[in-house]
Amino acid sequence: MKKSFKQGLVIGGLAALSALAIKRYKQAGNSSQGFSDPTALDRQQSVDAKKDETEVGLTQLDSIHRADWQANGFPQTHAELERLEKEENQ
Numbered sequence: 001m002k003k004s005f006k007q008g009l010v011i012g013g014l015a016a017l018s019a020l021a022i023k024r025y026k027q028a029g030n031s032s033q034g035f036s037d038p039t040a041l042d043r044q045q046s047v048d049a050k051k052d053e054t055e056v057g058l059t060q061l062d063s064i065h066r067a068d069w070q071a072n073g074f075p076q077t078h079a080e081l082e083r084l085e086k087e088e089n090q
Helices: 003-031 060-072 078-089
Strands: none
C-alpha cells in the first residue's frame, strides 16, 4: 500500500471517530437538561424541601451547593447574612 493511502485511511478514521464523539456529546447534553441549563435549576424549588426543613426556600442549584456552603461556613439565609454584617460593623 502506498503511504498516502494509509495516511488518508487514518485521517478518514479519525474524522469519523470525532464526528461520532461530537454526536454523542450533543445527545448527552440533551438528555441531561438540568445540568445543561443551570438557570432552570435556579428557578425550581429544592426536591428535598418537603423532607428537610433546612432545604425550605432553597432552589435546586442552592441545594446542590449547600454542602460546600456548610463546609466553608457561608451563611445559609438572608437573615443570617444580615446578622453577620451587623456583627462585622460593630
